[in-house]
Amino acid sequence: MLERALNKISAKSESDGCLLCYNAPCTETCPNGLDPAKVIRSIRFENISGAENYAKGSELCKICKEKSCIKACLKDKIDKPVEISKLMEYAGNLNKENRSKKKIGLNTTFCGLPCENPFFLSSSVVASNYDMVAKAFEMGWAGVAFKTIGTFVPEEVSPRFATIRKEGNSFIGFKNIEQISDHTLEENLEYLRRLKRDYPTKIIIASILGQNEEEWTYLAEKMTEAGADIIECNFSCPHMTGEGLGSDVGQNPELVALYTAATRKGTHLPILAKMTPNIGNMEVPAIAAMKSGATGIAAINTIKSIMNINLDDFTSEPQVDGKSCVGGYSGKTVKPIALRFIHDMKKHPYLKETPISGMGGIETWRDAAEFLALGCTNLQVTTSIMQYGYRIIEDLIDGLSSYLGERGFSSVEEMVGMALPNLVPADHLNRHSISYPNINRDECVGCGRCYLSCYDGGHQAIEMDEASGKPKLLAKKCVGCHLCMVVCPVGAISASKRVDISQINKN
Known part of the structure; x- marks a missing residue:
């Protein structure tokens, strides 16, 4: 063969x-x-x-x-x-291929601080001690949001992770029921001191979680003394065991305002309020944070979830001695949700100039570029690191740098927010024209996936040609939904030029 x-x-x-x-x-x-x-x-x-x-x-x-x-x-x-x-x-x-070989430097400014690139470790297990963060810094990560620090050490469970997979892919969704740092406050402060001493040009974000106003102020003071560059308020962990912690705070604008103000009392540093997606309108608590002393927003934290139900014994994962609980969902599949929340905030008049550290499903440089295009000026990554290791920074940097060069940008900042004008309210969309799918019969392999999807889930606008064994479009039935295009496994279907509906009706 x-x-x-x-x-x-x-x-x-x-x-x-x-x-x-x-x-x-x-x-x-x-x-x-x-x-x-x-x-x-x-x-x-x-x-x-x-x-x-x-x-x-x-x-x-x-x-x-x-x-x-x-x-x-x-x-x-x-x-x-x-x-x-x-x-x-x-x-x-x-x-x-005739492509530009020019690479653009990725240095950025976030909350007034110079960063060598926009890529940071997010507050999680990937950033939980000195050795881990030091390794990441050596490999090229520009900063870290250190794993959330409190005045207490939580009791953790075993196991604490579960995944969702699709076909031959590595996991596309990830659930965790892990809480804040399992190191003492003094241990964490020493990690921060050493990191700032040994890597003075890297940006240290100290994530904190207090149980009352006094603790938020106290923790902010301690992080500032330890040499942190930014304080991040964790208002969004979805599975803390105590009442009034994590996402319970993030869903309550009054508490967000109260604890942001308490944090501001303890530091002169920039403050990020980390938002929960377990809410309808993130801009409401975000505005409360900004009015109470925050410098910027971090979004999104993980989404409350139940990963699965085992149909043999009716347990769920991660299974802890036969039981589980609601946990935080992350990974590639949450990216569309994260982008939606960031869009909503950047479109709000009060928040449009607010610095946003974006996260939620960033796996490749393309994912990162999408967050930048929606207005983020800093990016945080966890789940992809847990899956592939810190080494992904090589492709994140190289891919984004090459893209900027090929597109003629001179800096990262030039592309920030470029996508926002193209996202409009639903009633502003063009509803007076149609774009028919164009089937490339040379590239088509005749699998019939488009036919199955269109007939069973569309408008029955495709039939299989018996002579060629390939699909044929029935234009009079086609509404231009493009379901056929998104299911085609070989990319043989593309969008044609838009046609005015009134002209179609005349013909």
Whole structure:
């Protein structure tokens, strides 16, 4: 059988199957000294510039007879090895495309503080002690929102994580029932002191959670003394065990105002109010925070959730001695919800100039760029790090830097908020024209997915042509919903030019 070269879709699919190994054996065994692991990881995270750069010398893969990389691939222990040579060939051919090679520096300013790039660790287990944060800083992360510090050490449970998966993907949703830092206040203060001493140019955000006004003020004073650059008020943890903590505060504008003011009493530093998404209108508590002394907003924290129900024993995950509880949901699937809340705040007249540190489903540089385009000037990441490690910073930086260069931007700030004018109220949308789907019959493989979805979930505007085995559009039935386009697995359907409905009716 004739072997086919990979294309954009098949290369992404193949890279998705990689285990993303630590000390990847494909790289360790390559006789030519290449780094296929980095190439594959860059393709996986949509960093085409990085894949192209790391694939230099990939022409040697074509003549390599050893194929030691494929022999060493650990995925062979599961089903079959990754097509490493083909992925290297695909990446090597990318440099034939006529794209700008210019890279733009990612230095930004947030709450008046200079940052080497917009990427921070968010307040969570990924930022819970000195060694972890120091490693992240060494790898290129510009700052950290340290795991939430309180005056008490919570009792934790085991286990505390659960995931939701779809088809062949790694998990797309993540649930945790972890609380604030499990280190004492003095231990955490020492971590902050050491981090600021050893990494003076990195930005330290100290996340705090008090149980009353006095504690919010006291914690703010202690974080300031320890050398923090910013204080973040955790008004949004969805599963604290005490009443009046976490998201219970974030849903109550009066408490948000009270505790923000108490925090301001204890510090001169910028203050971020971290918002809960477990509310209808986030701008209400956000305004309360800003009026009471906050400098900016952090959003969103995790969403209250129940991950699943086991139909054998009717338990839920994470299962703690047969029981579970409502917990916080994060991961790639919450990104649309996070973007909606950020949009709502940036569109509000009172909040439009407010600095926002955005988070919620950032996995690739594209995700990050979307948050920037909606008005964020700083970005925080947790779940993707838990899944793939701190090393994702390489592709986040490289991908965003290359994108800015290709699009002609001279800085990160230039693209901040660029998408806001294109998001309008529903009654402002053009309802007088239609865009029909255009089916590329050469690219179509005849799987019939579009037909199934249109007939069973659309307007029965597609039929399968018996002669060709490929779909055919019935224009008189088509309403231009584009369901067919979003379900097509090979990208063979595109949008056509818009047509005025009145002209269609005349014909």
